[in-house]
Amino acid sequence: MGNLTALTKTIRDLNGEMDRALAAAGDPAALEAFRVEYLGRKGRVSELFKTLGGTASEDKSEAGRLLNDLRDRTTRAFEDRAGGLQAAALEEKLLRESVDMTLPGISRPVGHLHPLTLVQREIESIFQRMGFDVATGPEIETEYYNFEALNIPADHPARADWDTFYITDTTLLRPHTSPVQVHVMESTPPPVRIICPGRCYRRDAQDATHSPVFHQIELLWVEEGLSLANLKHVLELFTREYFGEGYEMRFSGDFFPFTEPSVQVHIKAPGAARWLEIMGAGMVDPAVLTNVGYDPERVTGFAFGLGIERMAMLKYGIDDIRTFLANDLRFIRQF
Numbered sequence: 001m002g003n004l005t006a007l008t009k010t011i012r013d014l015n016g017e018m019d020r021a022l023a024a025a026g027d028p029a030a031l032e033a034f035r036v037e038y039l040g041r042k043g044r045v046s047e048l049f050k051t052l053g054g055t056a057s058e059d060k061s062e063a064g065r066l067l068n069d070l071r072d073r074t075t076r077a078f079e080d081r082a083g084g085l086q087a088a089a090l091e092e093k094l095l096r097e098s099v100d101m102t103l104p105g106i107s108r109p110v111g112h113l114h115p116l117t118l119v120q121r122e123i124e125s126i127f128q129r130m131g132f133d134v135a136t137g138p139e140i141e142t143e144y145y146n147f148e149a150l151n152i153p154a155d156h157p158a159r160a161d162w163d164t165f166y167i168t169d170t171t172l173l174r175p176h177t178s179p180v181q182v183h184v185m186e187s188t189p190p191p192v193r194i195i196c197p198g199r200c201y202r203r204d205a206q207d208a209t210h211s212p213v214f215h216q217i218e219l220l221w222v223e224e225g226l227s228l229a230n231l232k233h234v235l236e237l238f239t240r241e242y243f244g245e246g247y248e249m250r251f252s253g254d255f256f257p258f259t260e261p262s263v264q265v266h267i268k269a270p271g272a273a274r275w276l277e278i279m280g281a282g283m284v285d286p287a288v289l290t291n292v293g294y295d296p297e298r299v300t301g302f303a304f305g306l307g308i309e310r311m312a313m314l315k316y317g318i319d320d321i322r323t324f325l326a327n328d329l330r331f332i333r334q335f
């Protein structure tokens with residue numbers, strides 16, 4: 001019986017030790033260490049089972065029962081602790097991730113398009129409905145695309161008409177959108193029907209009607225048999241769509257190196273006293289067509305360039321170009 005008494009005491013001590021160890025194991029790694037130490041194949045409980053061999057035969061079955069109880073109790077205690085820890089972790093995660101649906105939401109103010117974008121899109125859409133594609137080009141240009149290809153050779157006085165920001169001796173910030181014409185014609189055989197919206201730069205001192213950064217829309221139509229009459233018709237359709245019925249339109253002579261003849265286009269609102277200049281235009285100069293590899297004996301074309309700011313100012317009665325970029329919300333919110 002001495003054997004059993006000693007075993008009982010060993011088991012009681014071991015139970016106490018394991019209870020404390022389990023209570024202290026607060027995370028999965030500690031739990032696993034506990035399992036290996038006590039319940040593993042070479043663990044403390046298995047070691048006790050090995051002593052059964054040396055137990056007196058009359059005590060064997062009782063000792064076996066005590067050891068089985070020990071293993072079952074330990075296994076259950078281990079599983080309870082593991083389950084408890086898991087539940088606590090889940091509880092904590094749920095608590096951390098809970099969302100109170102009754103809290104008021106955060107409203108995010110949604111902006112709207114800038115008046116210049118609105119006007120640009122409106123003009124694009126008018127010409128798209130007439131069959132023109134929208135084309136774009138780089139804002140940093142070479143002298144070739146900005147001047148030479150447009151029939152403005154180096155040292156030609158007309159270069160002074162575009163107060164250009166140079167980046168290097170031969171690259172510049174484009175002062176107009178006309179170079180886009182050249183890019184498109186170089187890569188597309190006629191017919192070509194495009195409008196090219198985009199930002200332009202000029203060394204202009206800022207005042208109510210000048211801004212060193214502004215936007216233009218260029219139009220180009222090249223095909224067989226086009227004349228100034230077609231240009232006039234397209235512009236009449238555009239004016240009616242954009243400004244409304246009853247506007248008068250007037251052409252007067254002008255000069256651009258890349259168009260011949262060149263005209264200045266004015267419009268007059270119904271009942272108004274003053275004519276307003278809205279754009280420069282003309283028949284594409286044969287030299288420009290030749291530069292891009294077109295045959296000026298076969299195709300002709302016309303082009304115009306208009307300022308988007310100017311179109312917006314005329315339409316909405318804005319008297320200072322600086323308001324577009326001043327970011328005053330009282331202005332912006334009116335559109």
Ligand code: PHE
Pocket residue numbers: 175176177178218256259280281282303304305306
């Ligand atoms: N590129 C000219 C300018 O910026 C405008 C224009 C374009 C004139 C096309 C005629 C034809 O002043």
